[in-house]
Amino acid sequence: MKLVLLGPPGAGKGTLANLLKSSLNILHISTGDILREEIKNNTTLGQEAKKYIDNGKLVPDELVTRLIKNKFAKDDRISKGYMLDGYPRTEQQAQDLDKILKEEKKLLNYAIYLDSTLPVIIQRLGGRRICRKCGAVFHIKNRPPKKEGVCDLCQGELYQRPDDNKTTIETRMKEYLTNTKPIIEYYKKQGILVTVDSDEESEDVQTILMKTFNENGKSHNH
Ligand code: AP5
DSSP, rough: OOEEEOOOOTSSSSHHHHHHHHHHHEEEEEEHHHHHHHHHTTOOHHHHHHHHTTTTTTOOOOHHHHHHHHHHHHOOOGOOOOOEOOOOHHHHHHHHHHHHHTTTTTSEEEEEEEEEEEHHHOOOOOOEEEEEETTOEEETTTTTSBBTBBBBTTTEEEEEOOOOOOHHHHHHHHIIIIIITTTHHHHHHHTTTTEEEETOOHHHHHHHHHHHHHHTTTTTOO
């Protein structure tokens, strides 16, 4: 199964991907997570990406597409299927991805659009906490850890992402509306778009999607 997850910041792409990952047994590739790892390791790419991410701006297309190409070339697990979370994010990236897939003679099965409303997004991003050690995602109200500030899974320290502040969230939303929302139409035209109401519980969204996958089969329109 080859999927892309589309949706505004805070729609729950990462949370849903973590649930789907185990039911589908496929790789979860988040460009946001890869870029944050590069920043943490202070690589040249990380230093470049940080300038954009800290301001809520999109990282240049060629830089993220290079990351995806590398991942596809180096990770053997790709052949078993994957879920792209946060890529593509512009029409150029959608075209770049199609080009990569064509070269591999493979097609996407689904583009999942997580449709979410602004008040929900703001509430989710404002309360999100992430484990410094294992990257697990919590929410102070919606998905609170058992012990405040401590990861349930590995006891690592929980932190708030620097781009989860009001001003940066506004810029991220603007970037989403201008650059990313239009590519929903791109996948609709390809006949592989599935829209879900992402204001709902992630487990309910997961159930709906698994039902869709089982009914339509892996190949969908292809
Ligand atoms: P990225 O990390 O991809 O951020 P994003 O798209 O803004 O998405 P988020 O990670 O903020 O949200 P999410 O939808 O995954 O929500 P989550 O599941 O965590 O990208 C960061 C930056 O990197 C970008 O701004 C850009 O600069 C750069 N970048 C990345 N990819 C790029 C690309 N392709 N091109 C250019 N630049 C790129 O959930 C949020 C919170 O809500 C959590 O606390 C969670 O517990 C809670 N929650 C989630 N779902 C539910 C639910 N159903 N009910 C209740 N609570 C929920």
